[in-house]
Amino acid sequence: MDAIILQILNGLDKGSAYALIALGLTLIFGTLGVVNFAHGALFMIGAFCAVTFSKMLSFSHTIIDETQKDFLGNPLKVDVPYIHDLFGQATGNAIIDWAVPLSILFTIPVMIGIGFVMERGLIKHFYKRPHADQILVTFGLAIVLQEVIKYFYGANPIPTPAPAVFAGSFDFGAMLGFDANSIIYPYWRLVYFAFSALIIGAVFAFLQFTTFGMVVRAGMADRETVGLLGINIDKRFTIMFGIAAAVAGLAGVMYAPINSPNYHMGMDFLVLSFVVVVVGGMGSLPGAVLAGFLLGILESFASMAAVLEIIPGINQIIIYLVAIIILLTRPRGLMGRKGVMEE
Amino acid sequence: MFGLNKKDTGILLVVAFLALAAPFILNPFPEGSAMAQFNAGYPDLMQRLVIFGIFAIGFNILFGLTGYLSFGHAAFLGVGSYAAIWMMKLLTMNVVPAIIVSVLFAGLFSLLVGWISLRRSGIYFSILTLAFAQMSYALAYSVLTPITGGETGLQPKYDDPRILDGTLEAGQSPRANLFGLEMNDGFELAMGNWVFTFNAGYYIAAVVMLIAFYLSIRIFRSPFGMMLRAVKSNQQRMNYTGLNTKPYTLAAFVISGMYAGLAGGLLVAMDTQVGAERMFWTASGEVVLMTILGGAGTLIGPVLGAGFIKYMENIVSKINKSVLEQWFAFMPDGIEDVMIALVYPFVGKGWHLTLGLLFMLVVIFLPGGLVEGGQRIAKMFRGKKASDDTTDASKTPAE
Amino acid sequence: MSFSNPTRRGLIKTGAVASAGLALPTYLRADGHAGFTNAPQGSTVTLGFNVPQSGPYADEGADELRAYELAVEHLNGGGDGGLMNTFSSDALKGNGILGKKVEYVTGDTQTKSDAARASAKSMIEKDGAVMVTGGSSSGVAVAVQALCQEAGVIFMAGLTHSNDTTGKDKRANGFRHFFNSYMSGAALAPVLAANYGTDRKAYHLTADYNWGYTTEEAVRSSTEAMGWETVAAVKTPLTQTDFSAYIAPVLQSGADVLVLNHYGGNMVNSLTNAVQFGLRDKLVNDKNFEIVVPLYSRLMAKGAGANVKGIFGSTNWHWSLQDEGSKAFVKSFGTKYGFPPSQAAHTCYVQALLYADAVERAGSFNPCAVVEALEDFEFDGMGNGKTLYRGADHQCFKDVLVVKGKENPTSEFDLLEIVEVTPVEQVTYDPDHPQMAGGSLGSCNPGA
16 A cells, blocks of 8 residues: 555656646647647756756855865865855855755746747747658757757766755655655655646646636637737747746756756657657647646556566556557547547 | 659669769768768668668658658667567578568568557657557567567577578688678779779668669559558548548558568668667657658658768768868868867767757758759759750840 | 778778879789788778767767777877886887877767667778777677677777676677676675675666666675575666656665666666665664665766765776876876776776787787787786786676765765775686676687
8 A cells, every 4th residue: 555655656746747848848739739849858958957057156266275185196176166255155055055946046037038039930930831840840959959968068967956955755654654664755856746736737827817828728729710800829829938948947947856967858758748748638738737647657656566577567668558558549638629630 | 664654764773873883972082081081982881871771761651652650660670670680590691581581570560550550640640659669669678688689689699590501610700691692792992092892782782772762663653652642632531532541551551661671681681780779769760850851752852861861970970089180280270279169069979969950951941851952953053054045045046 | 702901091002102093993802911801001000999979978988088099199109108107018119009000080889789880880891990999888899899700800898897798798809808797796795795784685776678687686696695685676667767666665675775786877867866765864674774886987976966975886997096007097197188087988098008918919910819819818007906808708807896985075076985995806707607608709700
C-alpha cells in the first residue's frame, strides 16, 4: 500500500513536468495551429535562465590568497562574488542560495521576449505552411538553440541546487500512520508540484475569466469569424505564444534543481511531451494536463521492481504502449474535440 | 527506355551517371591541397551516400505519395540490419542472403506496424509509428541484449558458426563478400595530383540503389502510384467513392519499409556491425529531414537530401582548429585569428549548428527543398536565355 | 587485389613529381608495398583521434582532444616533454615517431557506434591514419575496435570501462589502458567493507545496457564476497532523466546502501535525485544510509555538484596523485590549458605515448610489430605506478584509485580525494575469469 501511494506521489510530480510542457505545446497548437518542435528547447532555455541568473549573482572578482596553493603550486586565486561586497557575506550567500526561485522574476520577461521574437520573426510565416514544414523549421531552430547554449555553457550538466531550506524530504509515512521512512518525498519536488498546479490554474483562469482569454478561445474555435468581427486576433496570438514560451520556461527554471540542466534536456522531453499532447487530444488544454499526470503515474508504476520482475523492460516502453492503445481505441485522444487534426 | 517516358529516362540516366562517376565527382580537389578536406570520394562515405539514398527513396514512396508522415522508419532499417548480421553470423558472409533476409524481415515488421498504425492518419499516425520505433530502440538497447548485443551491438566474430562457409584460417577475420568479391576490394587511380578510389562495395551498393530508384520511378508512374496520390489529395473522397484505401496505403508502407530494410542490410554488408542507436527517433527524424530537404514527392530529391546530410555529417565535423589554421595561414596574423574565431563555431564540433541553420534556411526559402532550388536556378538561366533570344530576335530583323 | 591505400600521400607526392603533373593514369596497388594498411610515406605519420564532440560526452571528448594535442606536441619535441621525461622506456626522442613528424586528424563519434565507425573509416580510408584512438563509451570502443581489426590498423581505446572491451569483445589490434568494471568492484569492496562494515544490504540501480550489467555483476560479486547482501537490482533505461521512481522505493526495501551503476548524465541525475530524497540523512537498520558510485569522473562530479560529498567510487587516475609522472602530466597540461586534466585526458595521452613508444621499440608501424611490442610490456612513470599491458587480453594492469567526494573543495576541480590506492595484485584476474568469458583475441591483422 505504502509503495503504491509513493508511486502515485511520484507520478504526480513527474506528471506535473509533463503537464506543464504539454500545456505550452497545446496552447501554441490550439491557438496558432503550429506544431512546435522547438518547445523542448524553450524548456531547456528556461532551465538555463536559472543557471545564468545564479551565475550573474555570483559574478566575482579575483583576489590572490598567498596562504593557499592551486594545483600547479602557484598562489591560489579566490573568486569573491561582488554580492558579498554589497551585502556582506551572510546575506550575499543567502541570496545566491535562493537563486533558483529568484530567477523566476528574471525568466518571465526573458521567455516572453524570446516567444515574441520567435513568433514574429519565424513562426508567423509558417501559419499557412504544411505541418511537416513547421516541424522541420522548428526542429532546425531547436538544434540551433541547443548548439548556442552548448557553445556558451558546455555539454556537461551544471548543478543548480535548490535553496538549502528545501533540502531533504518530507515523511508522509509518519503522517499517514505507516512506518517512518516508508513514504518520503523531497520538499523541492513538492514545491514543484504546487508550483505547476499554480501555473496550470493561472493559465486556465486567464483563458476562462478574462476578456482576452475569451477572445483567444473564440479564436481557437473559429479564427476566421473572430477576425471578421474586427478583432485583431494576430496580436493576441503573438501574446499567447509569449505566454506559452513563459510556461515552458517556468517549467524549466523550477526543474533545474531536480536534474542539473544540460543542453540536450529539451530533446529528452520533446518526444515524450508530444506523446502526452496526442494522448490528451490535440488542442485540448485539460486533455494535455490530464494525460501528463496519467502518463507520469503509469511510468512510475512501471518502474517498480515488483513490476519489472514480471515484465522486464516494461519501464522502457510503457508510455509508448499506452499511447498506442489509447490512439487505437480513442482516436481523438482522451479529451480531443471532434474534427481537430483527425485527418 | 525500360518502359519509362523520355523525361524519366533522362532522370534515371543522370542518376546512373552520378552514381557511377561518383569517385570522380566527389573528389574534385587534388590530394594534399587545402581543399582536399572537402573530398568525399572515399569508400565509406560513398557507400553511405547511396545507402541512405535508398532509405530516403523508400521513405519518399510513403511520404511523398501518400502524405503519411512516418516517424519510425529507422526501426525498419534497424530490423533489417539485425537480420542481416545474424545471417552473416549463422549462415555465410556472402551478402546476398543477408540482404534478402533483411528486406524480408523489415517487410514483415513493417506489415505489422503498418497494419496497426494505418488505422489512424495525420499526426496520430506519426505518433504511432514513433511509438513503435522508440519501443524497438529501447528494447534492443536493453532487454533484448542477447539478440541485439545491446550497447556494444553485433559484429561477426571469428568463432561464429557460419554453416555455409568453411572454417576461417587462423588469424583471418570474417569479411563480407559477394561470391568471393570482398566489399573492400578495389583499386586507386592516380591522375596527376588526383587520386580516385574505386571500391567494389560501393559499386554493388550503387547498382542496388539504381535498381531501387528505377523501381521507385515505376511505382510513381503506375496506376498504383496514382491511387496513392489520390489518397494524399483527398482520402475522404476516395472512401466515399466506395474504395477501400487501406490496402493501397499499407502496400506503400510495406514497400517503403522494405526499402528501409534493404538499406539496413546494405549498411551491414558494407560495414559489418549493428548498433541500436540506428533505431533511435533522431535517426527516423533524419530520413524525414533528408526527404523534405531534398524535396518530398520528387524523384531525385530524397537522394540529394540524403547526400547533403551525410556529407555534412562526415566532412564538416572533421574540420578542426588546426585545419582552419592551415586554411587561413596566408592571412596576416590578426585577420587570421578573426577568421578562425568566426568560422570555428560552425565546423568541427559545431557541425550540428551549421546543419540546423541550413535546415531553417532551406525550409524558409525553398519549401520544395533542394529540387525547387535547382528548378529556380534553372528557370533563372532559362529565363535569361529566353530574354537573350528575344533581344537577338529583335535585333535580327534590323540587320 | 585487395583494397588499401598505404601509399596514398607519399606516392602522390613522389608520383606527382615523377609524372610532372601529367594526367597519366597510374594504378596504385596494395601488393608490393609495405605490407600493411596505411604505411606512412614521406616524412609524416597520421594518427586518428576519434572523440565525442557532440552529444552528452562532448566535454569529456574535448578534454581527450586536448590531451591528444598535447601528446602530439610532446612527441614532436615541443613543450616540456610531459610524461616522456618520466616514462620508464626511453625510446621516444621527441623527434616524432621513427623520425616522422606526427600529424593528426579528428572526428566526432557522437557516442554512437555507427557514427564512430563512419568517422574512424574516413580516417583510415581518406586520411591514411595508421592508428585510431579515443572514445568515451564502451559501445563505441567495441565497435571501433572491431573495425580496426578488420581494416588492419591499431586501436588504442580511450575511456571505456566495460569488461567486454577486453573481455568477450577483445581484438588483437585493440588495446585498453583504462581500467574496467571488474577492477572497480575488486578495488571498492574492501574499502566499502572497512568503512561501512561487512553487514550491509545493498540496493543496485543499474543502467540498462552492457556496461551497466558488467559493473553491477562486478560490484555485486565482490561486495557479496565481503559479506554484503544484495536486496534488489533494478534496471533503469539509458534515456531516463528523472530517477525518482527508482529511488523512492529504496528505503522501503530495507536496504542501507544504494549502488548507482550509472555513468555520465545518468549518474549525475540519479545521484542528485538520491541526495534530494534525503537518503543520506536516514538511519536504516541502525546504520547511516550510504550511496556508492562505482565509476567516478571529475566531469561527472562537477555536474553533480555538492551531492558527491563523501560518496565513494573508483577512478583510473586523478590529478592530485603525487608521483613524478602524474605531477609532470598535470604540470604540462595545466600550463597549457589552465586547469588540471581529467582521467579521460590522462588515459588518452598515455595511450598515444604508449603507441608511439611501441612503434619506436618495434622499429616499424606494422600493426603486428606494434602488437608484439605492446604485449606483456611493463612500464612505469605514467602516473599509475608499475603497469603491465597483458598479452592475453590487451588490458593494462595497474593500481586502481578508490576516491571519495571531497567535503571542502578548494576549487572547482578539487572535487575528489583519494582514499586508497588499491595495489595491482588485488585487482588482477585470470584472462578466462567468468566475467570476461567468451571471445578471443584472434591474431593481429596488418591489413593489406
